Amino acid sequence: MQNHQEAKSRILKAAEALFHKQGYNNTGINQIIKEANVAKASLYYHFKTKDDLCIAYLEQRNTVWNESLYNYTKERDDKVLAAFDFLIENNNTFDFRGCSFLNMLSETSPDKKEIFNQMQQHKRGLLLFFKTELEDSELAYTVYSLFENAIIESQLFRSQEPVLRIKKIVSDLMNNRS
């Protein structure tokens, strides 16, 4: 057995890349096991259903995303503005594929409660990031909203320009209120 005991993480790694790149419904189990170099029975050994894999994928994405944002911003004083630079880097790395969670939102029915929960948790965490940096909670929610649209808008137009534009708006807003 060439890769004993690592099948699960290879599956998750492949799912992470494929779901994010192609979307959930556009990615089949067979493609995942092929990319992960894993037998189909191995996938279904670790994950009961595709939806189970989806949940694990979102958990993974949340962890990785939060860590990345933390690492990217930890040595900067202007953490709020740094988040926008982080987004720019993400857009480059993932070719403007937007937010994994919002992409999943579009493909998911609300009665898949665990999946909805994962998406909500992630966004609550992001809002918290801005709330931690900004005392004014209305300002934090504004910045959060602007950040969300920076993700969407750069995905839609496949351009960093919206990010830069919104970053400037956020900068202005923070200066006007301080």
Add this chain to the structure above:
Amino acid sequence: MQNHQEAKSRILKAAEALFHKQGYNNTGINQIIKEANVAKASLYYHFKTKDDLCIAYLEQRNTVWNESLYNYTKERDDKVLAAFDFLIENNNTFDFRGCSFLNMLSETSPDKKEIFNQMQQHKRGLLLFFKTELEDSELAYTVYSLFENAIIESQLFRSQEPVLRIKKIVSDLMNNRS
């Protein structure tokens, strides 16, 4: 022939409801023709492929959405704030299914250029709505961004609360600048 000459519009009406409710990849041709009460050959007579139907669907949605927004806001002086009330109405009518165009964005690969074009056109139109109402173009882009996130956030949390919260923020922003 029970319904001669109306097959095309019945198809579009069914597609409009189903794509918006279930998403694009979760909706099959067979379901559409069943709901539309139309033969499969009739669908492929009017639309070469499912992607062609998708484009027609987006065109239709754009027209209907713009008309609805116009009608909803035309008799009000505070058109910007009225747009948020319009969103609340939409959320009720469509059970928080969010924006047809952003939902499609998540399921679409960027090399489907016509589809991307439709989505971009719609958002440019929405931005223009706010630009028409607000002279300050930076403020217009801010309000546009906040509106976008009001759509997303209410879809994600299946609640009108984010809309109301963001509406208040927009109201504050407009007062501070006037």
Add this chain to the structure above:
DNA sequence: ATATATTCAGACAAGTCTGTATATATATTT
């Protein structure tokens, strides 16, 4: 009246999808 446009019903092709079953091999734990 004849050509053209539109509609119908439904079978079919060729492929994809998720998930199950079978049977075996190799590690790890007790």
Add this chain to the structure above:
DNA sequence: AAATATATATACAGACTTGTCTGAATATAT
């Protein structure tokens, strides 16, 4: 040493997918 956990390969079921094709009926336009 025996039991358990993890892995392999692959065939299969059953449902679904988009799209094509046949062949006929009806309506509209010239």
